[in-house]
Amino acid sequence: MSKSLKLYGFTAVSAAAMLTAAYNFADRNVTPMPDVAKVMPADAGSPDMMFIAAARAEAAADAKRIGLGREALPEEIAAWNVDVRPDGTGLPPGSGSVAEGEEAFIAYCAVCHGDFAEGVGNWPKLAGGDGTLADKDPVKTVGSYWPYLSTAWDYVHRSMPFGAAQTLTVDETYAITAYILYSNFLVDDEFVLSNENFLEVEMPNADGFIVDDRAETEYPLFSEPACMENCKESVEITMRAAVLDVTPEDDGAAAAEEAMKETNADTAADEKIEQVASASTETPAAEAPASDQAALDMALVEKGENVFKKCAACHQVGDGATNRVGPHLNGIVGQQMGAVDGFRYSKTLEGMGADGMVWNAETLAEFLADPRGYVKGTKMSFNGLRSDDDIAAVVEYLKSYSQ
Amino acid sequence: MTADNDKKGASRRAFLKGAVAAGSAVAGAGMARAAEPDPLITEVQEWASGLGEGVDATPYGLPIRFESDVVRRNVEWLTADTISSINFTPIHALDGTITPQGCAFERHHSGAIELKKEDYRLMINGLVDKPMIFTYADLERFPRENHVYFCECAANTGMEWAGAQLNGAQFTHGMIHNMEYSGVSLRTLLTEAGMETTGDLSDKWVYVEGADASSNGRSIPMDKALDDVLVAFKANGEALRKEHGYPVRLVVPGWEGNMWVKWLRRIEVMDGPVESREETSKYTDTLADGTSRKWTWVMDAKSVVTSPSPQSPITHGPGPLVITGLAWSGHGAITRVDVSIDGGKNWTQARLAAEGQTKALSRFYLEIDWDGSEMLLQSRAHDETGYVQPTKDQLREIRGENSIYHNNCIQTWWVKENGEAENVEVS
Numbered sequence: 001m002s003k004s005l006k007l008y009g010f011t012a013v014s015a016a017a018m019l020t021a022a023y024n025f026a027d028r029n030v031t032p033m034p035d036v037a038k039v040m041p042a043d044a045g046s047p048d049m050m051f052i053a054a055a056r057a058e059a060a061a062d063a064k065r066i067g068l069g070r071e072a073l074p075e076e077i078a079a080w081n082v083d084v085r086p087d088g089t090g091l092p093p094g095s096g097s098v099a100e101g102e103e104a105f106i107a108y109c110a111v112c113h114g115d116f117a118e119g120v121g122n123w124p125k126l127a128g129g130d131g132t133l134a135d136k137d138p139v140k141t142v143g144s145y146w147p148y149l150s151t152a153w154d155y156v157h158r159s160m161p162f163g164a165a166q167t168l169t170v171d172e173t174y175a176i177t178a179y180i181l182y183s184n185f186l187v188d189d190e191f192v193l194s195n196e197n198f199l200e201v202e203m204p205n206a207d208g209f210i211v212d213d214r215a216e217t218e219y220p221l222f223s224e225p226a227c228m229e230n231c232k233e234s235v236e237i238t239m240r241a242a243v244l245d246v247t248p249e250d251d252g253a254a255a256a257e258e259a260m261k262e263t264n265a266d267t268a269a270d271e272k273i274e275q276v277a278s279a280s281t282e283t284p285a286a287e288a289p290a291s292d293q294a295a296l297d298m299a300l301v302e303k304g305e306n307v308f309k310k311c312a313a314c315h316q317v318g319d320g321a322t323n324r325v326g327p328h329l330n331g332i333v334g335q336q337m338g339a340v341d342g343f344r345y346s347k348t349l350e351g352m353g354a355d356g357m358v359w360n361a362e363t364l365a366e367f368l369a370d371p372r373g374y375v376k377g378t379k380m381s382f383n384g385l386r387s388d389d390d391i392a393a394v395v396e397y398l399k400s401y402s403q
Numbered sequence: 404m405t406a407d408n409d410k411k412g413a414s415r416r417a418f419l420k421g422a423v424a425a426g427s428a429v430a431g432a433g434m435a436r437a438a439e440p441d442p443l444i445t446e447v448q449e450w451a452s453g454l455g456e457g458v459d460a461t462p463y464g465l466p467i468r469f470e471s472d473v474v475r476r477n478v479e480w481l482t483a484d485t486i487s488s489i490n491f492t493p494i495h496a497l498d499g500t501i502t503p504q505g506c507a508f509e510r511h512h513s514g515a516i517e518l519k520k521e522d523y524r525l526m527i528n529g530l531v532d533k534p535m536i537f538t539y540a541d542l543e544r545f546p547r548e549n550h551v552y553f554c555e556c557a558a559n560t561g562m563e564w565a566g567a568q569l570n571g572a573q574f575t576h577g578m579i580h581n582m583e584y585s586g587v588s589l590r591t592l593l594t595e596a597g598m599e600t601t602g603d604l605s606d607k608w609v610y611v612e613g614a615d616a617s618s619n620g621r622s623i624p625m626d627k628a629l630d631d632v633l634v635a636f637k638a639n640g641e642a643l644r645k646e647h648g649y650p651v652r653l654v655v656p657g658w659e660g661n662m663w664v665k666w667l668r669r670i671e672v673m674d675g676p677v678e679s680r681e682e683t684s685k686y687t688d689t690l691a692d693g694t695s696r697k698w699t700w701v702m703d704a705k706s707v708v709t710s711p712s713p714q715s716p717i718t719h720g721p722g723p724l725v726i727t728g729l730a731w732s733g734h735g736a737i738t739r740v741d742v743s744i745d746g747g748k749n750w751t752q753a754r755l756a757a758e759g760q761t762k763a764l765s766r767f768y769l770e771i772d773w774d775g776s777e778m779l780l781q782s783r784a785h786d787e788t789g790y791v792q793p794t795k796d797q798l799r800e801i802r803g804e805n806s807i808y809h810n811n812c813i814q815t816w817w818v819k820e821n822g823e824a825e826n827v828e829v830s
Contacts, residue, residue, distance in 0.1 A: 065594065066544075067597060068595060069595060072534035081526075083620060085675065136804070138693070140689075142684075151679060159617050162616075163511065166616075208694050213698070218793075222703075222792075222793045230751050232830075236830040240828075240830060241565060241568055242570060242825050247570040313486050313513070
């Protein structure tokens with residue numbers, strides 16, 4: 001007992017001593033950043049930004065290099081440095097016609113953006129909206145809003161199609177961009193877009209932008225001394241959120257969806273698709289965990305779950321799965337091709353289903369190895385799985401939702 | 404055994420009685436007085452007698468199950484798919500200023516990807532002396548800085564332009580989080596690539612880009628890039644979460660969240676902006692006449708009462724009430740917050756929990772003796788530049804109702820006599 005008391009006594013004294021020391025030396029203990037790249041502190045209030053920039057530049061020039069990292073190779077820069085700027089910098093040589101673009105657009109883009117770039121459900125509309133920017137609900141599309149064509153080319157090339165980015169060729173990108181222009185009535189159906197004529201295309205809203213002017217138009221107004229007493233004669237409630245009632249509730253967003261159905265006719269069709277889809281999933285999903293589980297290789301199912309992440313951007317599976325970019329996949333193994341209710345398949349896949357073809361381990365494997373080779377014109381923009389093991393795993397995973 | 408059961412039955416009845424007694428006591432004014440002893444005190448409770456969980460029951464701890472409602476929430480009708488969507492921080496249920504990573508809002512354009520530290524590469528190219536590649540391990544060897552900053556999506560409160568719409572601080576103001584970041588200043592990395600041959604820096608830009616499929620890219624003026632931009636790999640002391648850009652994200656203090664590129668993979672020094680999709684077709688603010696502002700990067704001063712609020716009603720009846728909320732400014736530190744309980748007619752200066760820090764959240768409190776009557780609760784932030792948070796009408800007068808982004812207006816909660824609150828607009 002006395003031993004531990006002493007021990008604690010010593011600890012307390014030394015802790016107190018350390019605290020005192022820390023307090024006394026606090027200033028000295030906080031050393032400045034190494035000199036490597038020291039610059040002036042930010043001065044938010046200073047109007048003379050040029051001066052600050054110059055001072056920072058000077059400081060940056062003075063700074064020493066540490067000697068970490070390695071020089072980037074030209075091939076590496078070429079692989080990543082693909083952005084395209086308004087003046088055409090970064091545009092690779094190539095071309096594509098409206099007609100080619102239409103074909104590619106329907107194959108890769110229409111599932112979300114609609115055959116005519118009009119947008120499906122909540123997905124972005126790419127065409128239309130001309131002259132609506134000052135309206136109550138402006139329709140902002142490539143045609144009505146985007147100031148530069150380079151932005152469209154760059155985005156399609158780098159970030160689309162959704163779930164299979166960076167798979168379009170340079171010519172396909174020119175073609176799709178040409179088709180989007182055509183959908184906006186900005187070029188005729190004979191038009192061919194290339195790096196040669198790229199800068200000749202005039203974007204209707206090119207002059208529709210101003211640089212942030214809040215410092216002139218707002219800050220002086222909003223920097224006056226604040227009123228503290230009797231700031232207004234009366235206060236009335238002019239609008240209530242409860243009237244609109246679009247706030248999600250914890251038992252699902254049912255109320256919000258209900259409300260939006262009434263207010264937004266555009267999404268009604270989409271929701272109908274989802275309702276039909278979820279109704280059709282009930283039967284297989286409910287019976288999923290039952291009888292046949294012994295036949296499943298659970299290790300493979302687990303592996304397949306991981307592989308399925310590549311598919312999950314577009315496909316849902318399991319409880320509550322609905323059609324998204326691609327159809328939901330509950331019950332897909334053993335099902336007729338092109339038969340998930342409410343999903344708009346390519347004509348090819350619909351035809352294969354009508355001919356009695358069924359998704360099973362073999363057909364799925366062939367399809368997943370080369371989607372566009374197996375189903376010509378499929379809307380699935382995914383390039384396929386390279387490894388047979390991955391294919392076997394993902395098929396096993398889908399089986400686990402198909403029993 | 405029988406005796407034990409009896410005791411439990413008795414205590415349950417006693418508990419119910421006690422709850423009623425406590426309830427009525429609170430309803431009356433002044434000090435509460437219990438009619439009967441509280442069985443939670445007089446009866447030996449299970450937790451005071453039995454044993455709890457051992458260490459390591461959860462090697463990485465999660466909040467206790469009673470807090471399971473303090474989670475991010477999504478508004479399904481806002482976007483087409485959760486892969487390219489946003490959810491909201493439960494600010495109504497948090498206190499202090501630091502947002503735990505697990506409930507800090509997420510915004511993805513192509514989903515939250517898994518990128519291993521070993522597979523991580525950061526490229527610096529363009530108008531630099533030598534284009535460079537850094538690995539994650541390289542980044543950890545540069546001098547490191549720690550800073551607390553808020554990150555607010557430009558669209559926070561964006562659904563409220565045309566009128567009061569969503570009923571909860573989480574939904575109206577929850578596209579924000581505030582974390583302590585550890586990382587390397589962008590200035591340090593640019594210096595490593597060298598800018599002696601870059602020329603005049605005052606008209607140069609950096610273009611920053613992510614490694615995910617959306618390859619979200621934004622152009623940032625060099626002046627900002629050399630000022631306080633951070634290449635961060637830790638938040639609140641631990642690795643960034645996948646949904647916040649693990650292993651490396653950009654931190655652009657005070658500027659809109661979209662510029663805080665996640666899974667940062669490339670920084671290009673340029674002589675002009677790229678005018679990428681996210682800085683032309685999105686994150687531009689359309690005014691009433693149809694012209695649009697671009698390059699509206701800074702998040703102006705803003706505040707909101709987080710409690711009481713629609714998701715955090717008053718449940719204790721009249722008497723002492725803590726009104727609390729958050730304030731922040733992309734221009735610097737918050738210097739003052741005013742609170743009104745009568746819809747902006749009269750204001751009282753609230754108490755800042757700590758001195759405002761630049762471009763970080765401030766927590767404010769106002770303790771009042773609530774008389775149980777209706778309140779129209781508002782808060783109004785002031786920042787170090789002298790800017791005072793405007794009303795929605797003041798903003799609409801200049802911008803109209805279509806600008807979507809940068810809505811930093813004063814928020815009103817209508818607190819009713821029963822303690823419930825609703826999102827409203829007032830004259």
